[in-house]
Every structure is written in C-alpha cells, then in structure tokens.
Amino acid sequence: MRSELQWVRKIREMARRFAPEIVTGIGDDAAILKRSSGKWWLVTTDALIEGVHFRREYTPAQLLGHKALAVNLSDIAAMGGRPRFFLLSLAIPEDLDDTYVEGFLEGIVAAADRYAVVLIGGNLAASPQGLSAHVTVIGECAAHRAVRRDGAMPGEAIYVTGRLGLSALGLQLLAAGYRLSDELPEPLRRPILAHLAPEPRLSLAQHLAEGGVARAMIDLSDGLSSDLRRLCEESRVGAVLYAEALPLVAEASEFGADPLALALHGGEDYELLFTVREDHIPRLEEVRGQFPDLPLSCIGRTISDPGHVYLEHAGHREPLAPRGYDHFLRRSG
Amino acid sequence: MRSELQWVRKIREMARRFAPEIVTGIGDDAAILKRSSGKWWLVTTDALIEGVHFRREYTPAQLLGHKALAVNLSDIAAMGGRPRFFLLSLAIPEDLDDTYVEGFLEGIVAAADRYAVVLIGGNLAASPQGLSAHVTVIGECAAHRAVRRDGAMPGEAIYVTGRLGLSALGLQLLAAGYRLSDELPEPLRRPILAHLAPEPRLSLAQHLAEGGVARAMIDLSDGLSSDLRRLCEESRVGAVLYAEALPLVAEASEFGADPLALALHGGEDYELLFTVREDHIPRLEEVRGQFPDLPLSCIGRTISDPGHVYLEHAGHREPLAPRGYDHFLRRSG
Numbered sequence: 001m002r003s004e005l006q007w008v009r010k011i012r013e014m015a016r017r018f019a020p021e022i023v024t025g026i027g028d029d030a031a032i033l034k035r036s037s038g039k040w041w042l043v044t045t046d047a048l049i050e051g052v053h054f055r056r057e058y059t060p061a062q063l064l065g066h067k068a069l070a071v072n073l074s075d076i077a078a079m080g081g082r083p084r085f086f087l088l089s090l091a092i093p094e095d096l097d098d099t100y101v102e103g104f105l106e107g108i109v110a111a112a113d114r115y116a117v118v119l120i121g122g123n124l125a126a127s128p129q130g131l132s133a134h135v136t137v138i139g140e141c142a143a144h145r146a147v148r149r150d151g152a153m154p155g156e157a158i159y160v161t162g163r164l165g166l167s168a169l170g171l172q173l174l175a176a177g178y179r180l181s182d183e184l185p186e187p188l189r190r191p192i193l194a195h196l197a198p199e200p201r202l203s204l205a206q207h208l209a210e211g212g213v214a215r216a217m218i219d220l221s222d223g224l225s226s227d228l229r230r231l232c233e234e235s236r237v238g239a240v241l242y243a244e245a246l247p248l249v250a251e252a253s254e255f256g257a258d259p260l261a262l263a264l265h266g267g268e269d270y271e272l273l274f275t276v277r278e279d280h281i282p283r284l285e286e287v288r289g290q291f292p293d294l295p296l297s298c299i300g301r302t303i304s305d306p307g308h309v310y311l312e313h314a315g316h317r318e319p320l321a322p323r324g325y326d327h328f329l330r331r332s333g
Numbered sequence: 334m335r336s337e338l339q340w341v342r343k344i345r346e347m348a349r350r351f352a353p354e355i356v357t358g359i360g361d362d363a364a365i366l367k368r369s370s371g372k373w374w375l376v377t378t379d380a381l382i383e384g385v386h387f388r389r390e391y392t393p394a395q396l397l398g399h400k401a402l403a404v405n406l407s408d409i410a411a412m413g414g415r416p417r418f419f420l421l422s423l424a425i426p427e428d429l430d431d432t433y434v435e436g437f438l439e440g441i442v443a444a445a446d447r448y449a450v451v452l453i454g455g456n457l458a459a460s461p462q463g464l465s466a467h468v469t470v471i472g473e474c475a476a477h478r479a480v481r482r483d484g485a486m487p488g489e490a491i492y493v494t495g496r497l498g499l500s501a502l503g504l505q506l507l508a509a510g511y512r513l514s515d516e517l518p519e520p521l522r523r524p525i526l527a528h529l530a531p532e533p534r535l536s537l538a539q540h541l542a543e544g545g546v547a548r549a550m551i552d553l554s555d556g557l558s559s560d561l562r563r564l565c566e567e568s569r570v571g572a573v574l575y576a577e578a579l580p581l582v583a584e585a586s587e588f589g590a591d592p593l594a595l596a597l598h599g600g601e602d603y604e605l606l607f608t609v610r611e612d613h614i615p616r617l618e619e620v621r622g623q624f625p626d627l628p629l630s631c632i633g634r635t636i637s638d639p640g641h642v643y644l645e646h647a648g649h650r651e652p653l654a655p656r657g658y659d660h661f662l663r664r665s666g
Contacts, residue, residue, distance in 0.1 A: 001427075001430075001431055002431060004457050007434075007457055008457065010438075011438060011452070011455070014438060014439075014442050015442055015445070015451070015452040017445075017446075017451045017452075019417065019418070019451050021417070021418075022418075022451065022453060025451070025452070025453045025454065026452065026453065026454055026455065030454065031418075031420070031453035031454040033418065033453070033471075035368060035369070036368070036369050043418075043420060043453065043454060043471070044420075044454060045420045045421075045422045045454060045455060045456050045467075045469060046422070046456050047422050047424065047456055047458050047467070049424055049458055049459070049460060049461065050461065051461035052424075052458060052459045052460065052461060053458070084352065084354070085352070085354075085355075085364075085366065085376075087364070087376060087377075087378045087469060088378075089378045089379070089380050089422075089467040089469075091380065091382055091385075091465065092660075092661070094334075097334075098334055098335060101340075105343075105344060105347060106347075109347050109348055112348070112350075113350075118348070118350045118352050118355065118358070119344070119348035119350075119358070119359065120355060120358045120359065120364035120366070120376065121358065121359055121363065121364040121376060121377060121378060122344070122359065122378060123378050123379050123380055123467075124337050124340055124341065124660060124661075125380050125382055125385060125386070125660050126382070126385045126660040126661065127382060127385065128382065128383065128384035128385060128462055128463055129461055129462040129463070130461055130462070132424065132465070134378075134380070134422040134456075134467035136378060136420060136422075136469040138366075138376070327425075327457060327458050327459040328425070328457075328459065
C-alpha cells in the first residue's frame with residue numbers, strides 16, 4: 001500500500017482545479033477561500049477513529065469530545081486563523097451506551113464554547129465497529145494574513161511551542177496501564193493529559209500571523225521529523241535542528257523512554273512549528289512577552305538544501321529521516 | 334439507544350448558539366452562513382460507511398466515489414444551492430487494495446468535474462474495519478434564496494421528482510445476488526443504478542429556488558414517510574398524501590416487492606420533495622417545461638395539523654407512520 005504522503009500527493013495531482021475563490025487547496029493545514037475583499041475563510045477536516053487514534057478503555061468521553069475538536073482547531077491555529085464554525089459527522093457502534101455518546105457531546109460542546117466555535121451541522125450514522133468522529137472546521141483570517149507551509153526562506157530561525165514528546169509519553173503511560181484519576185501524581189498526569197486533551201495554540205498563532213512574525217507554520221501532529229520535512233518540502237528549503245536546543249521531556253527517561261526520540265518522532269503534540277526571519281526576532285520577543293507560561297524555543301535554522309533535514313548533535317550533523325506517524329506504514333517512531 | 338431523530342434534537346438543543354453569520358444552523362439539509370450582502374454559503378456533511386451504507390462486494394469503486402459526493406450534493410440541491418467545494422475524510426482498512434481506493438478517487442473526481450465542484454482538502458486515516466468516506470460540501474446561493482424545510486404553509490401542493498422506491502428496489506436486487514454488468518437487462522439495471530449512482534437534482538432545484546417556486550424543500554434520503562414528517566415538523570404543518578398519485582415503481586411487484594411500501598418507506602432515492610403555493614403552480618409548469626425527462630408529480634397537500642401525516646388510499650384517510658431508515662432503530666420499512 002502507498003504511504004499516507006504518497007496518497008496525498010496523488011490526490012492533490014488528480015484534483016487540482018481552478019476556481020477564483022481558492023487561494024490554497026490541498027496540501028496545507030487548511031484550505032483558504034476568499035470570502036470578501038478583506039477576509040479569507042480557512043477550512044479543514046480531521047478524524048478520531050477508535051482503535052486507530054484512541055482506545056475507549058483509557059479515554060474519558062468528555063476528553064474525547066474535546067480532542068475531536070481540538071485537533072481540528074490546531075490546523076486553524078497553524079494558519080494563524082480564528083475558528084468560527086464546525087460540523088460533526090459521527091459514526092456510533094451498536095455496543096456503545098448512550099452515556100458515552102452524551103459525554104462525548106458535552107465535551108465537544110464545552111470545547112466549542114471555550115474556543116468560541118459554533119456547531120452548525122453534522123451527520124449521525126451507525127458504525128460496524130468503533131466510534132469515529134470526523135470534524136470539519138471553518139475559520140477565518142484577514143486576507144493575505146494566513147501563514148502557509150510554503151513561506152519559509154533559507155536562513156530563518158525555526159521555533160517550536162511547548163515541550164516535544166509529552167503526548168507520546170502520555171500514550172506510553174496509558175499503554176502501560178496508567179489511567180487518568182484524581183490520585184494520579186502530577187508527573188504522570190501532565191503527559192497523559194497532553195495526550196488526551198491537547199490545547200490548540202490559537203491565541204499565540206493569531207499574534208504570530210497578525211504581526212507578520214511567522215513566515216511558514218505547521219502544527220505538530222505526526223511528529224517533528226515528519227512535520228518539519230513537510231514544511232521544508234512545501235517551502236523548498238532544508239533545515240538543521242540542534243538536538244541540544246530541543247525542549248525535551250527529560251522525565252521520560254524515568255519511564256524508560258528516550259526523550260530525544262520522543263521529541264523527534266513522537267506524534268500528537270499539537271504544538272506549533274514556525275520559521276522567523278532574523279530581523280523579525282525582536283517582534284517575536286514581543287509576542288513571547290504576552291505568553292509567559294508557554295515555552296517558545298529556537299530549535300534550528302532553515303538552509304538552502306531543499307527537502308533535506310539534518311540533526312546536529314554534539315557537534316555532528318546527520319540526516320534526520322522522517323519517522324513520525326504514517327497511517328499506512330508500520331509505526332516506526 | 335435513542336433514535337437518530339432524538340439524538341439530532343438533543344444535539345440541536347445542546348449546541349444552539351448565536352453568531353451574526355449564521356442564518357440556519359443544525360436541522361436543515363445544510364447550514365446557511367452569510368458570505369456577503371448578496372451571497373450565502375451552504376455547508377453540509379454526510380458519510381458512506383461500509384457494512385452500513387454499502388457492501389463492497391456489489392459496489393464498483395468508481396460508483397462509490399460518485400455516490401459519496403452525490404449524497405452531499407443532494408443536500409445542497411435540497412436548499413436550491415449550487416455546490417462549489419468539498420473536503421473528503423477517508424478511513425481506509427488495511428485489507429483494501431490500492432486499486433479500489435484509486436477507483437474510488439477517480440469516481441469522486443469525475444463526479445466533482447461533472448457537477449463543477451472542487452476538492453480543496455481532506456484527511457486520510459487507517460480504519461479498523463471497512464472503508465468509510467465522510468464528505469463536507471460548501472455550496473452557495475443568492476442571499477434569501479435558500480429553500481428551507483420550515484417554509485411550508487397549510488394548503489400548498491406537495492411535489493416530488495422522479496419515481497419513488499427505485500433505489501430500495503435496486504438494493505433488494507443487489508441483496509438477491511444481481512450485479513451490475515453489461516449483460517444485465519434494463520429493468521434490473523435501472524433500479525440498481527439508481528441505488529449505486531444516484532443523481533442529485535441540482536439544476537431543477539436551482540430553478541425552483543431562484544424562481545421562488547418551492548416554499549419548503551427536502552431531499553428524500555431516509556424515505557418519503559420519514560422525510561415528509563421532518564418537513565412538516567419544521568414547517569409546523571401537516572400533510573395528506575394521495576396513494577394513487579405517487580409515482581410508483583410498478584415493476585417492483587415482478588420481483589415480489591410492494592411498490593407502495595417501497596415508495597412510502599424506501600430510502601436513498603435522493604429525489605426532491607417540495608411544496609408549492611397554489612398561485613405559483615403556473616411558475617412550476619414553466620420549470621417543468623425545461624426538464625422534460627424528469628417526472629414531476631403532485632402527490633399531496635399540506636394541511637393545518639402540525640406534524641401529522643396521512644395517507645389517502647381508495648377514499649380512506651389513515652395516519653402514516655414514519656417508517657423510513659433510522660440508523661439507531663431496526664430497519665422497519
């Protein structure tokens with residue numbers, strides 16, 4: 001079977017068509033449509049599928065509802081946009097009790113209120129196996145202010161929000177049998193919550209977009225090594241990452257995991273990865289001042305070597321293979 | 334478990350929020366958003382799920398691609414709109430070969446070209462069982478020209494396009510082992526194609542909307558008895574259907590099926606059901622003249638008895654229960 005990336009390329013090629021409203025079609029975090037002279041719409045879709053993206057046994061219904069919306073909001077954040085409306089297409093298996101479905105709905109509506117998004121439509125169907133939630137979000141931004149994946153030039157600084165690998169650690173802890181509860185100690189609770197209830201970085205992303213600070217941006221859903229590669233390919237640049245500068249989850253080693261591997265290849269952090277021109281770094285520092293609680297790390301630099309990503313570690317530079325999540329390859333992270 | 338209708342009501346109640354762009358939220362064939370002073374956007378989502386909506390053994394991949402888009406376009410037709418863009422969220426099981434996926438994509442892109450809709454984004458994921466395709470379509474119409482479900486008044490004529498029950502007969506034939514092939518005789522081919530490759534009635538619907546002919550409209554996806562009930566509930570009217578006026582599939586009786594039951598409760602015809610004011614019937618006749626090949630039948634009348642639907646048959650009037658398809662009830666048609 002083709003890899004996910006190969007399928008996306010094939011579909012993009014098959015479906016390329018012109019329409020005056022289309023600014024960007026397939027291939028970015030969200031599509032961009034012209035709404036009026038001063039506004040653009042952003043449209044994106046993503047799914048959570050039981051047995052693929054989550055297991056019901058460790059996923060509280062409310063948090064699943066939150067996450068089903070949050071992963072889509074993260075795509076709107078990656079464009080620097082403001083989410084406005086969403087649709088929910090839900091497939092419900094016969095063996096699922098109403099309480100879980102109600103919890104899911106409460107969770108997604110609570111997340112919608114928190115991020116000021118309104119549910120405007122949807123679809124309900126039976127599922128032959130497992131719950132799945134497909135969400136489509138419509139967002140907006142000022143015309144020409146969306147931050148795309150293809151805007152980076154060589155010589156820009158690469159930044160990332162938060163700590164990398166926290167969600168992947170949370171998933172390992174859940175797989176090892178830990179469960180979210182009031183008694184769970186904080187060092188276990190934090191990664192598990194990062195996995196079950198990621199927070200889209202909407203507000204920071206809007207500041208980056210409106211201030212013209214970020215030149216290219218993507219959200220980290222499949223893992224840094226894969227998502228950075230995508231940004232580089234779209235922008236036709238290369239990149240060097242500095243291993244020592246990565247915001248690692250050091251405590252992962254206490255649980256037998258390698259913090260560096262988690263940071264490079266762990267999926268579902270939903271943090272933002274973006275590039276900044278050297279002369280715009282003072283503007284970035286202004287934005288940073290408004291988000292004192294969110295780590296913001298300079299982790300590398302773009303170079304003029306299209307599509308190639310390197311890792312610099314203890315003075316050595318080595319090629320970094322994309323080993324993040326791909327739905328149609330064996331997980332190799 | 335709650336019925337599909339009960340869930341939709343509950344979600345509608347939970348999620349009701351105000352936003353200046355929202356003209357209509359949950360509860361119609363599509364949501365309506367204001368785009369600019371002269372234009373509205375229409376947004377809808379629907380899914381085809383293997384083992385629920387189709388079986389792969391009798392569904393050619395290209396036709397599945399066509400249908401995944403067509404059922405959504407039918408919702409845009411039901412508002413009198415013009416479809417413009419769509420997103421595709423596809424869940425692909427491991428045991429499915431690339432050829433079927435490619436055929437599906439060819440079919441959906443061919444349907445998109447035929448109806449002038451452009452694929453602008455999507456999502457690919459693994460599926461634990463069966464192929465499923467969730468599609469979101471964005472359409473448009475002139476402001477204030479969308480035909481909603483809630484616009485009917487008592488005393489209007491009820492019309493329907495096409496013949497009712499053809500798709501349900503096709504499904505029965507497929508279940509009985511008939512397959513689409515070049516050798517299949519026409520009387521079998523027609524119902525099977527109606528089931529596998531429905532045609533959204535976009536062009537007729539646009540004429541009905543732009544000419545102000547249809548007061549309320551819905552597409553027939555779950556079956557006449559259920560869909561008419563929905564239109565009546567939203568419009569706070571009742572309805573009488575004349576059994577003798579229904580455009581039946583008479584040849585169904587040759588295959589042991591009851592043409593009247595198929596017409597009343599058979600799903601997936603994707604024909605249009607709409608109401609017309611008495612004094613607008615001349616306008617309807619003008620529209621009819623432009624679609625000489627599409628049957629257009631007056632099948633009943635709205636009455637002032639909110640939410641109640643009756644069937645008049647050989648001079649007797651009896652209540653007609655909604656026995657169309659509901660995803661969370663046993664099929665009872």
